[in-house]
Amino acid sequence: xxxxxxxxxxxxxxxxxxxxxxxxxxxxxxxxxxxxxxxxxxxxxxxxxxxxxxxxxxxxxxxxxxxxxxxxxxxxxxxxxxxxxxxxxxxxxxxxxxxxxxxxxxxxxxxxxxxxxxxxxxxxxxxxxxxxxxxxxxxxxxxxxxxxxxxxxxxxxxxxxxxxxxxxxxxxxxxxxxxxxxxxxxxxxxxxxxxxxxxxxxxxxxxxxxxxxxxxxxxxxxxxxxxxxxxxxxxxxxxxxxxxxxxxxxxxxxxxxxxxxxxxxxxxxxxxxxxxxxxxxxxxxxxxxxxxxxxxxxxxxxxxxxxxxxxxxxxxxxxxxxxxxxxxxxxxxxxxxxxxxxxxxxxxxxxxxxxxxx
Numbered sequence: 001x002x003x004x005x006x007x008x009x010x011x012x013x014x015x016x017x018x019x020x021x022x023x024x025x026x027x028x029x030x031x032x033x034x035x036x037x038x039x040x041x042x043x044x045x046x047x048x049x050x051x052x053x054x055x056x057x058x059x060x061x062x063x064x065x066x067x068x069x070x071x072x073x074x075x076x077x078x079x080x081x082x083x084x085x086x087x088x089x090x091x092x093x094x095x096x097x098x099x100x101x102x103x104x105x106x107x108x109x110x111x112x113x114x115x116x117x118x119x120x121x122x123x124x125x126x127x128x129x130x131x132x133x134x135x136x137x138x139x140x141x142x143x144x145x146x147x148x149x150x151x152x153x154x155x156x157x158x159x160x161x162x163x164x165x166x167x168x169x170x171x172x173x174x175x176x177x178x179x180x181x182x183x184x185x186x187x188x189x190x191x192x193x194x195x196x197x198x199x200x201x202x203x204x205x206x207x208x209x210x211x212x213x214x215x216x217x218x219x220x221x222x223x224x225x226x227x228x229x230x231x232x233x234x235x236x237x238x239x240x241x242x243x244x245x246x247x248x249x250x251x252x253x254x255x256x257x258x259x260x261x262x263x264x265x266x267x268x269x270x271x272x273x274x275x276x277x278x279x280x281x282x283x284x285x286x287x288x289x290x291x292x293x294x295x296x297x298x299x300x301x302x303x304x305x306x307x308x309x310x311x312x313x314x315x316x317x318x319x320x321x322x323x324x325x326x327x328x329x330x331x332x333x334x335x336x337x338x339x340x341x342x343x344x345x346x347x348x349x350x351x352x353x354x355x356x357x358x
Contacts, residue, residue, distance in 0.1 A: 004021050004227070005226055008195055010169050013078075017228045018171075018195070022228075024052045025052050025255075028057070033056045033066055033067075044075060051076060053076060053077050055101060056080060064095075072096075077098035083103070089120075090115065096123075100120065100125055100128070114165060117162065121167065127170060129155060130173045132176075133175065133181060148174075152185060155172055170195045171198055173197065174189055175199075175201060177201070182199075182201055186199060197229075198231070199226065200218070201233060204232070205234070210233065222249070230249070246258050259288045259294065261294045262293065269298060270299065271316065272318070272335055277338070281294060285346060290349075290350060292311050292312070292349050294311065294312055295310035309327075310324075311349065323338070323341050
């Protein structure tokens with residue numbers, strides 16, 4: 001496990017953000033917030049796949065008024081995403097949200113900010129300052145250009161507003177569409193402040209391109225020890241955001257409550273129809289949240305060596321294949337029995353794990 005940058009610990013619901021090695025996984029609902037039934041339905045689905053904190057958009061009075069009921073029904077801490085209208089922040093705080101995402105400089109006169117800060121102090125609610133590369137102040141862009149430095153100066157202005165009001169329960173984000181710009185911004189911020197960082201790549205794109213872009217940027221940041229909460233922003237169902245986030249953290253040794261399916265890239269030695277098996281096993285295990293590494297390999301030539309760190313797996317051949325466990329051959333089976341035998345092993349591991357943790 002990588003050592004995180006030392007940051008101020010801040011409570012968000014039942015989670016401690018910063019001050020330890022855990023990176024908390026976050027997403028955002030795509031439903032209309034005022035539709036409480038659909039919003040809660042989506043939050044429950046997100047929790048089921050591993051989401052720990054969820055953000056909801058507050059665009060109007062109907063959204064703000066729905067927050068109290070959403071907080072009551074939600075199994076996850078709620079973050080209220082608010083822009084411009086400070087009154088929505090006051091309503092959100094009274095509704096019991098766990099965190100408010102707001103930029104102090106975007107909600108009008110200083111008196112409005114004072115009211116929000118006073119309310120957040122009273123309710124012990126942290127504020128996330130969210131800087132996005134696409135909405136940087138014109139005056140700063142003219143001075144610094146569209147750069148990481150410009151993002152930092154924008155963040156500094158907002159932090160200064162809160163610190164002058166003696167408010168220190170701050171979490172920040174510095175999301176750019178460009179992974180390198182994002183990395184540079186977070187590195188500069190980590191050198192300057194000890195507030196926890198929520199990391200992400202904004203407008204990352206579709207599931208395919210967005211997952212790649214996010215893996216590059218967020219993988220490097222977490223390797224550097226930066227980041228206390230994470231969101232993979234994708235133009236798709238938010239369930240996929242959680243899956244990608246877990247995969248990123250899993251590959252960095254920061255999340256082990258996941259079934260990982262590894263497979264060889266295939267070559268001319270492949271003598272059985274392996275690719276559909278990979279898809280079938282991934283689908284079979286996608287709802288199983290427990291630590292297990294499964295290897296699916298194309299031949300017995302390098303099978304055991306390539307899957308030496310897997311818990312279980314198969315290696316196929318022209319006439320049959322082998323089932324292995326903990327790096328050793330368990331048995332040989334006919335090709336048509338490879339998948340069913342592998343599923344039996346998966347089920348056995350899951351039952352043992354479930355019994356152990358209950």
